[in-house]
Amino acid sequence: MSKKEKIAFGKLNLMRNDLLDGKPKIRIGFVGGGPNSFIGYSHRLASRFDNRFSFVAGVFSRDIKKSIKFGISLGLDPSRCYNNYNVMAKKEFKRKDGIQALGIMTPSGDHYKIAKPFIEKKIHIISDKPLTATLEDAIKLEKLIKKHKVVFALTHNYSAYPMLREAKSIIENGMIGKVMLFNVEYPQGYTVGISKKNESTILKWRLDKKLCGPSMILAEIGTHAYHLLRYVTNLEVKEISAEVNSLSPELSVDDNAFMVLRMKNNARGSIWVSSAATGGENGLKIRVYGNKGSVEWFQDDPNNLKFVELNKPTKIITRASNFVSDLSMKSSRLVAGHPEGFFEAFANIYTEFANSIYDYNKNKKFKYTHPSIEDGVKGIKFIFAAKKSSKQNSKWIKI
Ligand SMILES: NC(=O)c1ccc[n+]([C@@H]2O[C@H](COP(=O)([O-])OP(=O)(O)OC[C@H]3O[C@@H](n4cnc5c(N)ncnc54)[C@H](O)[C@@H]3O)[C@@H](O)[C@H]2O)c1
The missing domain is CATH 3.40.50.720 (NAD(P)-binding Rossmann-like Domain)
Structure with missing residues (x-):
């Protein structure tokens, strides 16, 4: 060794x-x-x-x-x-x-x-x-x-996957330069073919706006995508133009959202979330492009991160390898080569929550390493802004 x-x-x-x-x-x-x-x-x-x-x-x-x-x-x-x-x-x-x-x-x-x-x-x-x-x-x-x-x-x-956190570290360390472009997508297919007769057995409380909020698809996976974008890039959204609608003919709630975003640093990008993508499972993907390089991560291949530096060959960085940041390494449990996945990432949030409680009990303060209440409020503001934009024929709405 x-x-x-x-x-x-x-x-x-x-x-x-x-x-x-x-x-x-x-x-x-x-x-x-x-x-x-x-x-x-x-x-x-x-x-x-x-x-x-x-x-x-x-x-x-x-x-x-x-x-x-x-x-x-x-x-x-x-x-x-x-x-x-x-x-x-x-x-x-x-x-x-x-x-x-x-x-x-x-x-x-x-x-x-x-x-x-x-x-x-x-x-x-x-x-x-x-x-x-x-x-x-x-x-x-x-x-x-x-x-x-x-x-x-x-x-x-999702924000606690080690290689997603590696993407965050790469961006924080300026390794892709200034973020210019991004795309987050999350196509699922579980509402394709739903009919009036069976929608309540599949979507249950999600049909009730008091329980689900104004948008099924944005509540389900839109806020995940939005949080991921903010978390990985460290950038905040300035305004949004959205089309949120229901593509399945018999569905009572929305099942698809296209959103174009202008960021405070002037970066531009899009989020697409859907349950109307036939055959889609949990195809979460994030791509971020800077003026010196780019990163790309796909949930189907969670232990690898694609990293490109301008005019250099593409690199695939593997989880827990010698080359990852401390943030990414700390989010891993197994040595490189053994796959980690959804449950481990979920557990990272719980462990960090526990660590915040230990810190709080000791010092009466703690530093957020997990998604916070502010992230939660921002997610709800995002849902309402996207719906508002969509109702006004995709007008740009400030967040
Ligand atoms: N993080 C993720 O990836 C993820 C995935 C799916 C769902 N969610 C979120 O998790 C939450 C639950 O979603 P779900 O898909 O598990 O729903 P679900 O319908 O499958 O389960 C809801 C559970 O809550 C119980 N329940 C409802 N009202 C209750 C009350 N007042 N007191 C006690 N129990 C009550 C129900 O009996 C049921 O067991 C939602 O906020 C949803 O958006 C998150």
Whole structure:
């Protein structure tokens, strides 16, 4: 092993995060993520990955019998399985060993009202995206978090892939020069062929604007793409021109959005998100072009990053190799060549959330390394701006 290789291996070993090193585990509860939920398993698994949390309580159904049954099947004490988040907040607060953190994975329109009673009891929050269904709720949530000084993380999980973070580091270090152009795309195909008869079984609460917000497709994957763009480039959007519509003939909600963006640094680019792309699975892709080079990352090939420097041959940088940045290396667990993927990236957000809580408990402050409440509010502003633009024949709207 060369000296360089040894250094890389050492760094990676240090990042094997299941060592608690004397830190106590954080007691966490979950609201949502019941038996048939889509994302509940990912949250529970991600919270266990690096040994930072003890999962001790939850609301898994509004029916107490079902909530207890599911909680028991997960190994919980039945007395800590609730059917109402207000009751859970009160009862957990009274316990000496009550929860210190809460994960929320219910339909988005309920995120604010579920988070509120816990935040008021100083319980830290990790929530799924989008932050809320309305801008009013997003702003109220931000104020509440700032008032009670709790840690908040939003699970924009894609931003925690190691090679996506390598792209961020390359851009931050000026290795592609000034960002000029970009494209983020996320084609999925799950609404193709949906009919009035079966849309409610597939889209469930996503048909209800109070729970999903004004745009199904922007709530589902649009905010992920928007966050990724801001995270990787460190740039903010100035204005947006959008066409958000429903291409499937019988669908009641939107399933496709094309957006052109002007950035504050004058870069130009586009975001395309869709559930109407026949055969599309989770084809998330980001490409960023600067005046000296470019980077390209595709979720289908998450352990590799394409990096081009002007007039030089294309490089493929591999995850956890000797050549990656500390940020990327810290986000990896396995040595180079073994594939890492979706769950590991999701777990990075949980581990960073835990680290923020440890820092907060020690110093009463912490530095955001995971998506924050500000990111959440920006995501909701983006949804509303895109919808507004689309309603006005793609007029440019300032964000
Ligand atoms: N990060 C991601 O990649 C990702 C992927 C999918 C969904 N999501 C987000 O996760 C959230 C949940 O989406 P889903 O697809 O898992 O939905 P889902 O319909 O599959 O599951 C929702 C769960 O919440 C429960 N629930 C609803 N209201 C509740 C309440 N008041 N109290 C307790 N439990 C309640 C339901 O019983 C169900 O178990 C949404 O905000 C969605 O946007 C994120």
